Amino acid sequence: MSDEALRNYYRERAAEYDEIYRRPERQAGLRALEAWIPQQLAGRHVLEIAAGTGYWSQFIALQAASITLTDLNLEPLAIARDRVQGRAVFVQADAWALPEAMGSFDAAFAGFWFSHVPLARRREFIAGLNARLAPDSPVLLIDNRYVEGSSTPIAERDDAGDCWQLRNLSDGSQHRVLKNFPDETELREAIEGLGEAGVYRVSEHFWSFMYFTPGI
Structure with a gap:
């Protein structure tokens, strides 16, 4: 799936x-994350990557000093505008080319995005995100774990090692979607030399990984 194909899938x-x-x-895992995530970003000026409909943003905004929601598509951001309260800014932006005009932030969050990053581009994404952050900024990533029997099956694994799923939408269309499931070792490798003090947490259905951008 190309970047444009992924964009179209999430737009639809x-x-x-x-x-x-x-x-x-x-539900139990979601309630735990909804309580825990805002605490890690409290008082921060948060940059959110691929915010989508603002599901996680609504909780972060309650404790953050401010939150800037970015997404490549305007359709989900329109839903987020009605959902997120507090000091929130909404920006149409590509996660791979975050505009300098947004300024600098002292925290970042990405929910269910890192799984769509190709294996070969993980460090590129981390470096690009860090460029928009101040030194010693916490970066919190969360995503799905692969759970046999309850997750959409992995349809194939390509020559680059990336996993793909077939996703069906209510209009009957089917989409081939990149969906990787990194473990702790892979996440630590992704931030080697780019981040510090990585902390990995896992529950039945979700994982979280928080690191800090390098200090001065």
Whole structure:
């Protein structure tokens, strides 16, 4: 799937994206993350990558000094505008080319985005994100774990090692979507030389990884 294909998939999925947060088996894990994530970013000026419909943003905004939601698509951001309260700014921006005009931040968050980053481009993404952050800024990544029987199956693994799933939308269309499931070792390798003090947490359905940008 090209970057444009992934963009189109999420544009078409915007109205039904939040269905993933209604799955019964995920409720306990979601409640724990909804309480924990804002605490890690409290008082910070947060840059959120691929914010989508603002599901996580609504909790972060309650404790952050400010939050800037970025997404490549305007459709999910329109939903986020109605959902997120507090000091929130909404910016249409590419996660791979974050505009300097946004300024600098002292924290960053990306929910369910890192799994869509190709293996070969993980460090490129981390470096680009860090460029928009002050030294010693916390960066919090969260995503799905692969759970046999409850997750969309992995349809294939390509020559580069990336995993792909087939996703169906309510309009009947099917999309081939890049979806990797990194473990702790892979996440630490991604930030080697680019981040410090990585902390990995895992529950049945989700993982989180928080690191700090290098100090001065």
